Amino acid sequence: MSSLETAMIKARGAEKRGDFAEAERVYGSILQKFPGNTRARKGMDQMFKNRALAMMRADAPSQAEIDALSAAYEQGRLAQVVAMAEGLLVPYPRSTIVHNLLGAAFLTLGQSDRAEAALREAHARGVRHPAICNNLGMALANLGRHDEAIAFYEEAAALDPSYAIARNNLGNALKECGRDEEALAAYHQALALRHDYTDASNNLAVLLDKLGRVAEAETAYRQVLSLQPDHAPACNNLANLLVGRGDYAGAHAFYAKALAIRPDYPEALLNLGNLLKRQGRTNEASTMFERAKAARPGYAEASAEQGKAEALAGHLDLAIALFDEALASDPAHAGAEAHRLFYQLHMADWSRLGDWPALRDRADTAISPWAALALEDDPQAQLRRSRGWTQLSFGCTKAPLPQPQPAADGRIRVGYFSADFHAHATVYLMAGLLREHDRSKFEIHAYSYGPVVDEAVRAQIKACTDSFTDVQDMADAEVVALARQHQLDVAVDLKGYTQGGRTQLFAERLAPVQVAFLGYPGTSGADFIDYAVADRTVVPASETDSFSEALMLMPGSYQCNDDQRVIADTAGTRADHGLPETGFVFCCFNQSYKIGPREWAVWMRLLNQVEGSVLWLFQSNAWADDALRAEAAKHGVAPERLVFAPKLPQAEHLARHAHADLFLDTFNYTAHTTASDALWAGLPVVTLAGRQFSARVGASLLTAVGLPDLVTETIEDYEALILALATDPAHLAELRQRLAANRTTTPLFDSAGYARNLEAAFAEAYRRHQAGERPHEIVID
Incomplete structure (x- = not known):
């Protein structure tokens, strides 16, 4: 018999006798000589667990009392667990196992402060048990003390290297502390221990999604659902991801699946309501928000989003009441407060305008930059707000630049993207530009993602373009693929942050040169918009730094106009x-x-x-x-x-x-x-x-x-x-x-003159891209 086998037998014998110190000494000597020996490592880990159990049973009630307490906990009779445990702690105040079960019960009841106190008592007894450490970490995390929680999760994982739950919880705490790469590693460790650990897969996917690693996130969500098709959070989260990619049909299907699994799932009801609101289906959206509030009484976010839906439907009085409802549940809800103020402006109710100075910084990512324009005149505040909104909405995605081949006929290919290709202010202004574009030098495409309101206007636009495509029902990836198939050189965003915009398309890079034009009077704050069309009056030289984009400065006004607009012969009398x-x-x-x-x-x-x-x-x-x-x-x-x-x-x-x-x-x-x-x-x-x-x-x-x-x-x-x-x-x-x-x-x-000037700006931006130059100010004389 080898000396290694003899030592292993000696260690196991000491453990059986309850001589844990001797067992630890022997296992330690083996691992010192053979650090890679898995049997000795597993033996040491199991010995620690057994020692912890033995210590937990010391100073403890009878086995029958412990069994009764454990049975009550396993059966979910938590109030009874609390009463029994508190009773047993009178004669057995040092009982680790009772403190642990009491803490676990409080944790499940959502009383994290009392859970922390009980679990600290258990931990203070010197018992090195991974479950106690993990539960204490969870209590601290629930109290928002994630830094402290991390230490206990790490202790739990060190005590039991196979403890996948502790690794997953560690990932959650690290994520909350902004330590994203470490969190990813913890989730991967949990999944290495348990390949079918769906919660860890879902958490990994959520973090990948947050980091802009959308393709990896989608793969992770779908992996969860392949293992557990009824995992409602994964359905909901995957639907959120698809919304962000403009795949509304796919998102709707997964929200519906989540709600088929859990009909009272508040977050899924809220998110589906938001999708319906985005699609203009405000009545259906309001119904979803009502269901979300029923599932979670006092759900401030649902009240606030329902308020926005009712405002879009024109029910401004009801919208204000819903924003008030949200603030009654959560007085710090900046989104509800800012939107209440914005829609009160629509009603010419100025009673709360004095609240804006105290709200403005908190509202930076709670309200669209467009909605804040009427509330203050501050270019730097608008830049800060736009950058925050961009980060919130589009994350840190850095899509690669498309590299279209130069057109065989030498024309520059320009794509205009809007929801407003109908009888709308944008078309009234642009009609002359589209009509006057030099089609021998520019290939003009229009992409409409808004509703079909009037065919006559569409026919007018189609006559002025090389292609007009309705992309309303296409996912973002399909629109991006189409733009790249058309090999656009310049993509123009006509909406920006105004109602119904799809700026996400531009985040995915439709063309190597991307331009903000006409619809939104301000900066996007986005690094994926290269230029903004302006003039030296709307953006004086002193305010150039309030734009994230390089400026295309027109010689007259930034605004195009149609010099053939018809004025009806219907003025009548006063x-x-x-x-x-x-x-x-x-x-x-x-x-x-x-x-x-x-x-x-x-x-x-x-x-x-x-x-x-x-x-x-x-x-x-x-x-x-x-x-x-x-x-x-x-x-x-x-x-x-x-x-x-x-x-x-x-x-x-x-x-x-x-x-x-x-x-x-x-x-x-x-x-x-x-x-x-x-x-x-x-x-x-x-x-x-x-x-x-x-x-x-x-x-x-x-x-x-x-x-x-x-x-x-x-x-x-x-x-x-x-x-x-x-x-x-x-x-x-x-x-x-x-x-x-x-x-x-x-x-x-002067529609023709404006067209020549804008074309000159587009041509110069395209030339600079071809020459490898970074976007910088273009001045058209």
Whole structure:
């Protein structure tokens, strides 16, 4: 018999006699001579477990009492476990096994603070038992003390190297501490110990997803479901991943599967509701949010998301009530508070605007950068918010650049992506650009991911493009593949962070040059958008660093326009529009959310100073109409001096401008297409130039149409200029004549000239890419 066998027999004998110190000494001497001996290592590990069990039985109740306590725990009679354990600890205060079972019961009951106290008592007895260490780690993790939990999970894993649960829990704690690579290693260790450990596979997939390793994450989720098809969290998480990739049909199927397994699964109900909301199915979405709240009473996130759905459906009063409901459950819910404020602006309810300064930093990733534009005029804040939103929405994915081959005919291939290829402001502005593109030098593609609203507009766009593709029902990967099949050189995002955008497409890299244009008046904050179309008025040189993109600076305005827009011959009379036949008509057709108390106070002072005048406003919604009438009364203005204009077809809307005398612009978010409408219809606009892009568009348009004298720099100058024009008919008439002449001679309404300038910018960006240059500012003279 070898000396190794003799030593192993000696160690096992000492263990059987209860002489654990001798057994540890012998096993240790074996491992010192033979460190790779697996039998000795397993023997040592088992000896530690047996010693721990023996120590746990010391100072313990009878075996019958322990068996009864253990049976109650295994059967889930947790309240009884607590009562029995606390009773047994009176005569046996040092019983490790009772403290452990009491701690485990508290842990299951969700009373983590009491679990920690009991488990620390068990651990303090000097018993090195992996389950005690693991349970104590779980209690600490539940209390948010992940750094402390890590030490106990590591101790549990050291005591029992085969303890896969401890490795999985260690991964969770490491992830919470931002130690992602170590967490990945812990999950892989757990799976090496238990190949069928579905929870560890799911946790691994979640972390891979977070790290932007989407393909690996999807593989891991599908591995979980191959092992355990009824793993509801994996179904839910895989559905979330598919939503992020634009595969809405696939996501819907997996949410449905998760809910078939667990009909009251709150997170899956919430996520399915969000998907339905994104698809515009707001009634169905609201039903899902109701189910989520029923499954988890006080579920603030479900209340907040339901509020957004109801707002999109036009039920603003119900939306506000739901945001209030969310805040009653979670007063710190920044998303609910920020969205409540945003939709109150739509209702012209300014009662909580004073809350914004305290909320603005907390709301950086709680509200879309677009929704924050009307709340403040701060370019650097918008950049910070956009970067945070980009990181939250798209993670750290760094897609490789496509490398399309140059077109055989030498043309540069440009793709425009939007949800708004219908009777929408974007198309009203772009129609001239699309019509005037030089198709001998540029191959133009359009990709629509919005609903089919009117075929006539689509037919108009199709006639101006080499291809028009409806990609609404295509997953992101399919759209990206199609763009690469078309070998796009330049991809143009016409939506940005406005409602219904699919910026994720650009994160996956549709083309080597990617450009933000027209739809979103600000920076994307994204490193995958190379250029933003601007001009030196909307983005002064002093604010260039508030854009993550390099700028394409147009010589007139960044905004394209159609110089063939039709103005209907349906103006009628003032009375046809509810206006007085005489008296000065101030006008603002901006949406109600752009109007704030600062401009309103100016407008009311003007009404009080210009006798017989009225203010003609766009009719956004009934709540805003009523609120603005009430605000007028507060300023001593009769509510009937406000006239609300209903929505009309575009040509008829342009025609009614003839009855207004002067357009008054808003401040943080000025008129954009609305200002172009007024100027094209011959109505002068007075604007206040702010700091951020959205607050300077009015200034850009007026400068490009040759009326820079209507751009003011202070509220006092804004008010004084409007009053001067309203009380000087000759000066106003001269302005109208100048505007009429300038419409055909200045850059703003020169569709062909704009097309040449934008094409020159695209061509230069493409040349730089071909030359291996990094994107940097392009100035078109």
